[in-house]
Amino acid sequence: MTNLPIAPTASLLSPVTLFLQADLVVKAVMIGLLLASIWTWAIILGHGLKLKRVRRQSEAFEREFWKADDIDKFYDGPGKADLPAAKVFSAGVTEWRRSTSGDTVDREGTRARLATAMSAAIGAEVDRLSDRLSILATIGSVAPFVGLFGTVWGIMKSFTDIAAQQNTSLGVVAPGIAEALFATALGLFAAIPAVIAYNRLSHGIDRIEARLGRFADGFHGTLSRELEL
Numbered sequence: 001m002t003n004l005p006i007a008p009t010a011s012l013l014s015p016v017t018l019f020l021q022a023d024l025v026v027k028a029v030m031i032g033l034l035l036a037s038i039w040t041w042a043i044i045l046g047h048g049l050k051l052k053r054v055r056r057q058s059e060a061f062e063r064e065f066w067k068a069d070d071i072d073k074f075y076d077g078p079g080k081a082d083l084p085a086a087k088v089f090s091a092g093v094t095e096w097r098r099s100t101s102g103d104t105v106d107r108e109g110t111r112a113r114l115a116t117a118m119s120a121a122i123g124a125e126v127d128r129l130s131d132r133l134s135i136l137a138t139i140g141s142v143a144p145f146v147g148l149f150g151t152v153w154g155i156m157k158s159f160t161d162i163a164a165q166q167n168t169s170l171g172v173v174a175p176g177i178a179e180a181l182f183a184t185a186l187g188l189f190a191a192i193p194a195v196i197a198y199n200r201l202s203h204g205i206d207r208i209e210a211r212l213g214r215f216a217d218g219f220h221g222t223l224s225r226e227l228e229l
Helices: 015-021 024-067 071-076 084-099 107-129 133-165 170-227
Strands: none
Touching: 015 170, 024 084, 024 107, 024 133, 024 170, 071 084, 084 107, 084 170, 107 170, 133 170
């Protein structure tokens, strides 16, 4: 009786089996993509919670600020908090004290310096909040090509094995092709969440930046009125 080629079973095509049977280069690609995926989710969770906390605390800070009667007293208390809004507020107060400490006050110059100081503080805080987001952009753009490289390498290896065995049956071809395609799947598994998270987190940072800008404008208006007294 002629022995028919045995079709690959589900267990032979499981992710663990595909990884263990893969070529050394493909294994390295898979490990790299898996680590990139773990890194991606760590950044997503860390930054997502951080932005949520910053938004909540900044809203509370602004509510407390607009209720305060004494800016100097507020500066010595909640104004020392490690929050983006507090940093912008602190930059404004510091520049105000420097610009109004002399005998004569240049009103227009003070207004311009206040705007510059708070704008610089906003930029610094946005940069700090954006830290590591570039990693998500890099993973999102590079991971699919890394996975594709693993796929191409795996398929080349499979064709080499087919040529060596002179056998094109499904039992010979399927495992190698599956290993190769699994690398592409891992690349997409790392890239898709990275791209989505980058866009969402960037949008969240843009909202915080806009909120800081509105707060700075309001505070700038308050200090400008003080110059007119």
